[in-house]
Amino acid sequence: MTNNKILQDKLAYDETFSCVQCGYCLPACPTYLAFGKESHSPRGRIQLVKLAAEGKIGFEDLGDSIDCCLGCRACETICPTNVEYGKILDSAIDVLGAFRKSQQSISEKVVRNIVFKKVLPNKKILKIVGTGLRLYQRTKADKVIRKSGVIKQVSPSLATMEQITPRIYKPESRENFQVNSKLKTKTKVAFFTGCIMDTFFARVNDLSMKLLEKAGCEVVLQKEQTCCGALHQHSAEKETAIELAKKNIEVFEQLDCDYIVNAIGGCGAALVEYDHLFEKSDPWFGRAKKFSLKNKDISYILSRMELPITKPLHMRVTYQPSCHLTNVQKIVNEPMELIRKIPGIEFTQMKNQDLCCGSAGIYNIVHHEESMMILDMKMKTVKDVKPHLIITTNPGCHLQMILGVKREGLESTVSVKHLVEVLAEACEVS
Amino acid sequence: MKVTEDILEKLKKTLADPKRFLTSEADLYSFSFDASFGMYKPDVVCQPMSSTEVASIVRIANEYLIPLCPRGRGTSLSGGPLPVHGGIVLDFSLWDTKLVIDEENLIATVSPGVITSHINDAANEFGLMYPPDPSSAHVSTIGGNLAENAGGPRGLKYGVTKNYVLGLEIVTADGKIVRTGGQTIKNVTGYDLTKLIVGSEGTLAIITEATLRLIPKPQASLTAMVLFDDIIDAGSAISKVLVSGIMPSKMEIMDQSSIIAVEEYASLGLPVDVEAILLIELDGHPLAIEDEMQRVKSVCMNVGARSVQVAQDKKEEAELWQARKLVSPAIVKLKPTKISEDATIPRSQIPEMFRRLKLIKEKYNIHLVVFGHAGDGNLHPNIITDQRDKEEMRRVEMAVAEIFKAAIDLGGTLSGEHGIGTMKSAFMEMELGVDGLAMMKSIKEAWDPKNILNPGKIFPVKGQRFELRND
Numbered sequence A: 001m002t003n004n005k006i007l008q009d010k011l012a013y014d015e016t017f018s019c020v021q022c023g024y025c026l027p028a029c030p031t032y033l034a035f036g037k038e039s040h041s042p043r044g045r046i047q048l049v050k051l052a053a054e055g056k057i058g059f060e061d062l063g064d065s066i067d068c069c070l071g072c073r074a075c076e077t078i079c080p081t082n083v084e085y086g087k088i089l090d091s092a093i094d095v096l097g098a099f100r101k102s103q104q105s106i107s108e109k110v111v112r113n114i115v116f117k118k119v120l121p122n123k124k125i126l127k128i129v130g131t132g133l134r135l136y137q138r139t140k141a142d143k144v145i146r147k148s149g150v151i152k153q154v155s156p157s158l159a160t161m162e163q164i165t166p167r168i169y170k171p172e173s174r175e176n177f178q179v180n181s182k183l184k185t186k187t188k189v190a191f192f193t194g195c196i197m198d199t200f201f202a203r204v205n206d207l208s209m210k211l212l213e214k215a216g217c218e219v220v221l222q223k224e225q226t227c228c229g230a231l232h233q234h235s236a237e238k239e240t241a242i243e244l245a246k247k248n249i250e251v252f253e254q255l256d257c258d259y260i261v262n263a264i265g266g267c268g269a270a271l272v273e274y275d276h277l278f279e280k281s282d283p284w285f286g287r288a289k290k291f292s293l294k295n296k297d298i299s300y301i302l303s304r305m306e307l308p309i310t311k312p313l314h315m316r317v318t319y320q321p322s323c324h325l326t327n328v329q330k331i332v333n334e335p336m337e338l339i340r341k342i343p344g345i346e347f348t349q350m351k352n353q354d355l356c357c358g359s360a361g362i363y364n365i366v367h368h369e370e371s372m373m374i375l376d377m378k379m380k381t382v383k384d385v386k387p388h389l390i391i392t393t394n395p396g397c398h399l400q401m402i403l404g405v406k407r408e409g410l411e412s413t414v415s416v417k418h419l420v421e422v423l424a425e426a427c428e429v430s
Numbered sequence B: 001m002k003v004t005e006d007i008l009e010k011l012k013k014t015l016a017d018p019k020r021f022l023t024s025e026a027d028l029y030s031f032s033f034d035a036s037f038g039m040y041k042p043d044v045v046c047q048p049m050s051s052t053e054v055a056s057i058v059r060i061a062n063e064y065l066i067p068l069c070p071r072g073r074g075t076s077l078s079g080g081p082l083p084v085h086g087g088i089v090l091d092f093s094l095w096d097t098k099l100v101i102d103e104e105n106l107i108a109t110v111s112p113g114v115i116t117s118h119i120n121d122a123a124n125e126f127g128l129m130y131p132p133d134p135s136s137a138h139v140s141t142i143g144g145n146l147a148e149n150a151g152g153p154r155g156l157k158y159g160v161t162k163n164y165v166l167g168l169e170i171v172t173a174d175g176k177i178v179r180t181g182g183q184t185i186k187n188v189t190g191y192d193l194t195k196l197i198v199g200s201e202g203t204l205a206i207i208t209e210a211t212l213r214l215i216p217k218p219q220a221s222l223t224a225m226v227l228f229d230d231i232i233d234a235g236s237a238i239s240k241v242l243v244s245g246i247m248p249s250k251m252e253i254m255d256q257s258s259i260i261a262v263e264e265y266a267s268l269g270l271p272v273d274v275e276a277i278l279l280i281e282l283d284g285h286p287l288a289i290e291d292e293m294q295r296v297k298s299v300c301m302n303v304g305a306r307s308v309q310v311a312q313d314k315k316e317e318a319e320l321w322q323a324r325k326l327v328s329p330a331i332v333k334l335k336p337t338k339i340s341e342d343a344t345i346p347r348s349q350i351p352e353m354f355r356r357l358k359l360i361k362e363k364y365n366i367h368l369v370v371f372g373h374a375g376d377g378n379l380h381p382n383i384i385t386d387q388r389d390k391e392e393m394r395r396v397e398m399a400v401a402e403i404f405k406a407a408i409d410l411g412g413t414l415s416g417e418h419g420i421g422t423m424k425s426a427f428m429e430m431e432l433g434v435d436g437l438a439m440m441k442s443i444k445e446a447w448d449p450k451n452i453l454n455p456g457k458i459f460p461v462k463g464q465r466f467e468l469r470n471d
Helices: A002-010 A030-035 A042-053 A059-067 A074-078 A085-101 A106-119 A123-138 A141-148 A150-154 A156-163 A196-200 A202-214 A230-234 A238-253 A265-271 A283-294 A298-303 A323-328 A334-341 A368-385 A395-407 A419-426 B005-014 B025-030 B051-064 B116-124 B142-148 B193-197 B231-243 B256-266 B286-302 B314-325 B327-331 B347-364 B390-409 B425-447
Strands: A187-191 A217-221 A259-262 A295-297 A315-319 A345-347 A389-392 A415-418 B044-046 B068-071 B088-091 B099-102 B107-110 B165-171 B177-181 B206-213 B220-228 B250-255 B276-284 B305-310 B337-340 B367-373 B378-385
Touching: A002 A042, A002 A085, A030 A368, A042 A059, A042 A085, A042 B025, A059 A085, A059 B025, A074 A085, A074 A323, A085 A230, A106 A123, A123 A196, A156 A395, A187 A202, A196 A202, A196 A395, A202 A217, A202 A298, A202 A419, A230 A238, A230 A265, A238 A283, A259 A265, A259 A283, A259 A298, A265 A295, A265 A323, A265 A395, A283 A295, A295 A298, A298 A334, A298 A419, A315 A334, A315 A368, A334 A345, A334 A419, A368 A395, A389 A395, A389 A419, A395 A415, A415 A419, B005 B044, B005 B051, B025 B044, B051 B068, B051 B088, B051 B165, B051 B177, B051 B206, B068 B142, B068 B206, B099 B116, B107 B116, B116 B142, B142 B206, B165 B193, B177 B193, B220 B231, B220 B286, B220 B314, B231 B250, B231 B276, B231 B286, B231 B347, B250 B256, B250 B314, B256 B276, B256 B314, B256 B327, B256 B367, B276 B286, B276 B314, B286 B305, B314 B327, B327 B367, B347 B367, B347 B378, B347 B390, B378 B390, B390 B425
Parallel strands: A187 A217, A187 A259, A259 A295, A315 A345, A315 A389, A389 A415, B044 B088, B068 B088
Antiparallel strands: B099 B107, B107 B206, B165 B177, B165 B206, B220 B276, B220 B305, B250 B276, B250 B367, B337 B378, B367 B378
């Protein structure tokens, strides 16, 4: 009994009682729609967590169901009784993670340690990765290696992802953003770059800061900022996630800014929920809350400012929102309002626009087959719109949509761009 | 009988894809519940996608006496799909492959796993409509709706599921594929097996296809929000509107507890000092409903309404309905467990039912709110509690029993739209009498002599009493 009590405290057991099992979450859940099983629905997962907390089923019974959740949290948005699914999911990931760590092989421990503790939070290493990738592409080694099929031998999912690695740009010198800009503005914003984003999509970050400035913001970049910790949290590395959060809170506390802005749906979601990482009694809780409230997606800021759009773009466009932007940050209309402001664009929403594309952090690598099932579902609705351009707001979705376009053989007619890239083009910022 | 490895092997072979055969603990527990109470683990879950697959499964169940429980998407509020005696859960949610609209004959032919609202959406494209609209229509399957004879807010004007079924394809308890009814509006050949099967909750046969009647879609709608200082006056307004020759498409009521809960939850600016809000929707020709709305206004004002607000456009209309939509999330803010009843009474007894519900609320000291489809007498008294509070749950059980008794006393019925399932079987004799229930039982015994089709539903076992438990 006492064991159960401890487990119930660790798992969000009380929260499971808010679920009245009405099933209204089913049509919103991409894994339920793709796999067609109740164990892959939010309602099913909540039931399994509850049963695990009561000791009626084992962790091994919980694994598949929890692992396959994308964490898109569309179920939370649609839930008529406001079940805190994110909390329940995170608790299950943590408990499962602890259970598995006790059973992990040494090599698995070493790899996890390197990826989560050494690579992701380390700007220098990421820079080296970025430079390496850039050289890999510039020397055309990528084409040779792709032909040889060597990566496919190691991991078919990595091979697929390697194919869609976007062209890596060298980040611009950002010295000009280190010092306070001379512009006389009302809004002072700090910019959050992210780690993967700043490796694969450094250009989007560069353009974001320029756009913000052009829209009348004073932009400051804090060099000491680090990874947001979202991937850690979703991979049961909560301790590291907390360390990273503390570091970011400290770094941005030093600034007297109105907002902390990012252009990454997924990281933004982690940042606006930093307070969830701490107990209410923890002195860090208040600091985290204050930090969270300042964090905004770039579309939120830009839609509230005068954006000097000068160039019409004549094309048919659709939009794949980032789940974390929609369901966690609750930024729904701003990106579409910005798209509609651009003259010449014919904007069509795809059916079930809000359904996750299946990218979900590293889901498309670790659950490749499942991810592709979800992506195929998404691409059907994309094709209905016959777009020239798919706009995204998150690097994960961005890569996934590139992959989707490739799988459908549409590379010659459909391109994928971040909202910021499109706005920059319309404002003639480069 | 125990489901042995051998039987499992045979069942697995009936399905074209072994992925549709589920036996892991996680899967079995995931199909152990619906939106009502109780948790019963099946031995196996099969996800058939054709009549022949269903027939093969039923033949195995028939041979080895294994219980079979058909299930849609598990939104049932009466326990309809629960595998109370274990056995096989037949999950129809994947079988949504057929949805054909025959616009010339105004009919739709559907496979059992089709989502109910998709039928209406498809009909709308031809200017037609499939009227039954259970609140879960965007989730629930038509197969489940047919089995439970689901209703919805539009029931007042358009009736429930059974009013729109022309024919069925079924699999019988001994595994034969049979068609009932047909495709015509008029059809009086022999016994009406179609109507008998609709609402039989999977106890007589398994529905594998349905032919549904569609109607022309009304051109326009108008909504009014009417405020009442006295809930009894709201009851009178409902009756008076209907006898004045107007048939609204919806008449929904919210009592003061519901209004306060919604207002605390979402601050919509609703008046919290009124005892009831009535939402009235008219549909039909735009000029006709304009005129009818004037009459609705004067009828309501004459029986003592505080005010009548008519929505001027679709946006305002959506805002008025928002209040009703938010009742569910608002009331579970108080406590997590919601027991939603659907006892239904003749419309003229609505004021009396409100009086009795108030007494029951006080007698058992429970949190009871009333909202629902007032126009057809289908109130939804909802009790808000916490299933972990054992002592309160006992009081709730007694209160629910008394609500049913009150409904029957007033000439009403146990269920307007949710079905009987496991939740209300204990009260069946109270409504039907010993002989009435025996008559139904004799039909069950004739159709399913081995009692393999959804056993443990509708009919009470000896000495059964009403319980709300989840373990």
